[in-house]
Amino acid sequence: MRSAPPTTYPGPHRFADEPPRYTVVLMSKRPRVLIVGGGFGGLFCVRRLAKADVDITVLDRSAGHLFQPLLYQCATGKLSIGHISRPLREEFARYPNVTTLLGEAVKLDPTARTVTALRPDETEFTVDYDVLVLAAGMRQSYMGNEQFARWAPGMKTLDDALEIRQRILTAFEIAETLPPGQERMDWLTFAVAGAGPTGVELAGQIREMATKTLAHEFHSIEPEEARVLLFDGGDRVLKTFAPDLSAKAQHSLEKLGVEMHFGVHVTDVRRDGITVTPKDGGAPQDFRARTVLWTAGVEAVPFARHVAEVLGAQTDRAGRIKVEADLTVPGHPEVFVIGDLVGRDNLPGVAENAMQGGLHVAACIRRDLAGKPRKPYRYRDLGSAAYINHGNALIQIGRIRVSGYLGWLAWGLIHIAFLTGVSNRISTVATWLASIARPRRYHRAFMLGASDRPEQRYTYTSRDDEPEQRASQA
Structure with a gap:
């Protein structure tokens, strides 16, 4: 039988830097x-x-802690799931007063x-x-266009990362089986909506995969020809960074081969591409792309x-x-x-x-x-970081701004320092140090799904048609 509602917090409280008003009264039992x-x-x-x-x-x-800042590294094969996540039960096993529920x-x-x-x-x-x-x-967030999610996965969960990995790598595999032409190019075109840190990191990683990781692994296609299109409603990438760092990031992306389109909103996402509309009221423009990734809002x-x-x-x-x-x-x-x-x-x-x-x-x-008054919350800005490509990242901490190789080293040390669990740090450090010598990607395994899972796009026994169409065919 459930006990009566507690009286732990009967009324307004006060802060340490304010005159006394009300005192927080705690009940005798363990809160x-x-x-x-x-x-x-x-x-x-x-x-x-x-x-x-x-x-x-x-x-x-999910009963697990996820290190979201490194999700794109998992999606593009740099790190495994175990490097960026840890079961909460394992994390809290040493605390007898902590219970974890799924x-x-x-x-x-x-x-x-x-x-x-x-x-x-x-x-x-x-x-x-x-x-x-x-x-x-x-x-x-898809800005009220939830139908976009069917063709443009976001980047918030492990499921998202694994789906993106599947889509990227499968796109190259499908292109390998097609003759030269528009259809092959459609599969070798990747559209990324949103030029914030996640969008920039994804765009850079895809181009790096195409030009380095996959460059010599195919026979019919040239992965280096893959196009990466980055769309954003602003006038530059990484708007939260200082303009000079943003400019360096944009130059690095252009050098990688990322095609940037600013001042536009994505107004349609479909099976074979997207439509963008200029913010200034210009005519909508269609882009053909079989892989669309969404990082434009939350x-x-x-x-x-x-x-x-x-x-x-x-x-x-x-x-x-x-x-x-x-x-x-x-x-x-x-x-x-x-x-x-x-x-x-x-x-x-x-x-x-x-x-x-x-x-x-x-x-x-x-x-x-302890019967003491609370203090107001004070946020301390510890800076921002963004990964562009192997050996190139940005760090902004107050007036301190670092880019290039030093930024990349600082980025790695900062992220690894915040990973949960000693084992996670050790394994991630080992993988990361190995990547310094060669920008390899050792975690590229992906699954194609099953015919009875219509939400999984690429299988051997179903097509990219609408679910009701598949049902009618059955």
Whole structure:
């Protein structure tokens, strides 16, 4: 039988730098902290709370921590799944007060303080909490054109990375079987929507694969002839970087052979190509390409939007939740929001913000346990990084700007330092050091799927037709 709703946070709280207003009153029993999401925010929150007098439950839809900044390295064969991910159970095995549950949060009951989650078999279970930490992150946004997802996978999950790897490598394999002509060229053309860090990294990696990794492995085609088209609505790549670094990145991409198209929006994605429309109102233009990759935007996951609605919180267009200075939802000091979902002070959607947010929330909970006032969240910008190609990356930390080979070395050290688990670091360092001598890709295995999985595009027994067409043929 479930106990009565706790009275851990009966009213407004105060901050350390404000006059006393209300005091947070903690109940005598051990508080239950529920963290929804095992990304950087959830991970760092757990680590800081692991030895506190609380019971922690981590609810995650994949039960694993994913190092998202290196997803494109997995998608293009540089790193394996094991290099950039780790089971949460393994990560938290040494903490007796931490429980990991596999499930997707779908419903919040703020009165009973429960979260309902779906198991993979779509049955439900309920988790109680005294403190809720929403660290569920964002998902790929298609700007209201969800139909684009069928032909243009995003880059947010391991499934996305493996699908992109399948599409890229299969495109070259299919082109090898075709005679010279437009159809072969269609398979050797790759379109990337979005010129932010992920889009730039993907575009550079595909060209590098074509010109170096695959250059001497085919007989009928010349992989070097593969075209990579990069589209963006802005006027340059990497708009969050300083203009001089952005210009260097653009020059490097042009040198690699990436074709850039600025000031355009992708207005259609289909089986054999895309349509882009100039922002200035010019005529739409079609581009033929059998592989389209989408990195153009993000939006809040459905559960985050549900939480905002249930709690009466304001959100921005992307679904980020407006929060108080301590990252709590207004009127609900027991509910924290961290990472990409925070809609305050134009905080960036980067790993460092999630990490710092997780540490901040843990500090707030510890201060509550000690009867001390909370402190407001202060984000410290640790800089930005972007990988262009082998031996070439950009680093921007305040006024410090590094590019080229030194930037590449710094990029690798920074990313490896944040990988979870010693084994992950050691194996990734070994792979990365080996790649210094030769820009090889040792993790290029991919699966074609099965005929009974229509969402998997390339199989031996089905075509790229619509599912209903295949059903009618059957």
